[in-house]
Amino acid sequence: MQAIVVRPGEPNSIHMRDMADPKMKPDQVAVKMLRVGLCGTDAEINHGLYGKAPDGDEYLILGHENLGVVEEVGKKVKGLKAGDLVVSTVRRPCKVCPNCKAGENDMCSSGQYTERGITRRHGFMAEYYVESPQYLNKIPKAVREFAVLLEPMSVVEKGIDHAFLLQRRLVWKPKLAIVLGGGPVGLLAAAVLRARGLRTVVVGREPKSDLRAQIAMQLGAEYVSVENSSLLDLQKQLGPPDIVIEATGSAKVVFDAMEIIGPNGVLCLLSVTGGSGVNEEPIDRINQLLVLGNQVVFGSVNANPRHFAMGVKDFVTIDKKWPGVMNRLLTNKIPWKDHKSWFTERGTGIKSTLEISD
């Protein structure tokens, strides 16, 4: 068969190559590829910035956004037959971390996962591939035409899923979503949010006549064409959003987005910015770390009655474990008639108290 390969680390090494068809095991499926989607990661791999060949190989078959049709199934395979449309997942679990063991390989904490077309596994820019059925998603015929979008769609689903998982910390009934960016990820996010019934506003650089804006509006979303500088104006006009999805690829927008989240709201960062390692701003680096590390930053203010009760309990525990340690925090005991002294000159102690009575 033919396949499109790169030599990882070597810029512009992309080329088509003849190779043997992959061998199918009895518990595997052979899939004939229909099409692959192209994204920035493919370009970065071809720029030599990213990507690793499988152990023992000098080249990597590129491609991770995939759609194919089952050509042949192994004897031991159940639930799939020739002619079925399938999309393969990309990441394969490591064998050591608790998240991969729990089936949540997107949260792999060992870093030892592999990824088809990206890291230590061949991808889908080939006439055929073989795979275990557990990694294949059967695709209804009705969505065949655009099912190649399933891999980027899965990234969007994960982001929105995590927003809801994170927000289980409170009673959350989101109503307004703002999606920054009108590219494939932004529009897929708008589609998912609209399917969940949220008022959704897509903010893009293009005019309303652009196809991106047209697609957003067909989804029942609003489309606003703005320069980044007016995100705050937009927020004033729309009210504070419950959820903001950042999918522009611009680190500046990432930080502008932090200024428009509503109270108790959530900002989901989906775009990797910078990445070339050259002329990167600190904000590029921070955004990269947040996205590629699945990290959470949150602000916390105040406390509810439960937290006071937790504090009482912990005080007792702490005082038993480390007797007297908490007392040492109270360094400045001021008679309450002298309260003005603290307000005019704060001193260098740890905690000051006004002593009202004994």
Place this chain on the structure above:
Amino acid sequence: MQAIVVRPGEPNSIHMRDMADPKMKPDQVAVKMLRVGLCGTDAEINHGLYGKAPDGDEYLILGHENLGVVEEVGKKVKGLKAGDLVVSTVRRPCKVCPNCKAGENDMCSSGQYTERGITRRHGFMAEYYVESPQYLNKIPKAVREFAVLLEPMSVVEKGIDHAFLLQRRLVWKPKLAIVLGGGPVGLLAAAVLRARGLRTVVVGREPKSDLRAQIAMQLGAEYVSVENSSLLDLQKQLGPPDIVIEATGSAKVVFDAMEIIGPNGVLCLLSVTGGSGVNEEPIDRINQLLVLGNQVVFGSVNANPRHFAMGVKDFVTIDKKWPGVMNRLLTNKIPWKDHKSWFTERGTGIKSTLEISD
């Protein structure tokens, strides 16, 4: 009785004032104040930057970190008696939002809450106060000496509680915590994290001879005296932290802290930076919004098999609701022999695909 009051909005209006003792209702408790803790919020209120008097009053009794002893209980009160030590909570719920209704008034989404000593309710810098028993925490005698720290402790408990609530999104077994700042909040956070069994490293400006460092070490935490610039070096030495608590009051440190979180890790911002409205940097403003808004920012990468399955389901839903809309995303269908064209010239479409077979 006597009380320390301010006229909100008027700088340095703090003064002691004679007033009538508060009247206790049959379902309330009268508490004699022992001591109040002082914190930056008190100073800001006296600077006129913050604070509101109760409706109909021209002054606000200051003070929210409190410890008192029950003087008298109303006829209808159960579970409290004269002589009991008590700490009152500070925030009172609004009557409209779902979080306050669920008892989680720290996540109030209406903004209509009140706060004793801060917003529209008198505080605790007074000889006596009255309160409903539901807002009072009974304090064991063993921790009397430092129980005035319960209010700041509750803020720390809430931050760490939310870190764990947020991280229910994955299998999370935190081992390493870094606490930035050796003030009361930082040291209380270190105490809670140590009580939970985490290796805890407190980073402060003071030398190891300082009382802050001594207290950290008494808690079994490590103490590192560093300039902010070496946080990355510290991270290299310790390994990536599972949880970082920011409690320095410096917006610069907030953003440095974003660079040291480990994969799948969480950064909890507890300090309000800036706040004067004068000469604030954008990073001050962003940190303020995050903290005072209880906001979450998270990065998301990749997807697990569940998210692919969610994508298939949503594709079917979306295609039924808005027929044909997804197809329109596929703007550039490139014969796969022409793959190099995309890598050399990306064009302006939305999503490009390589067409491998029909």
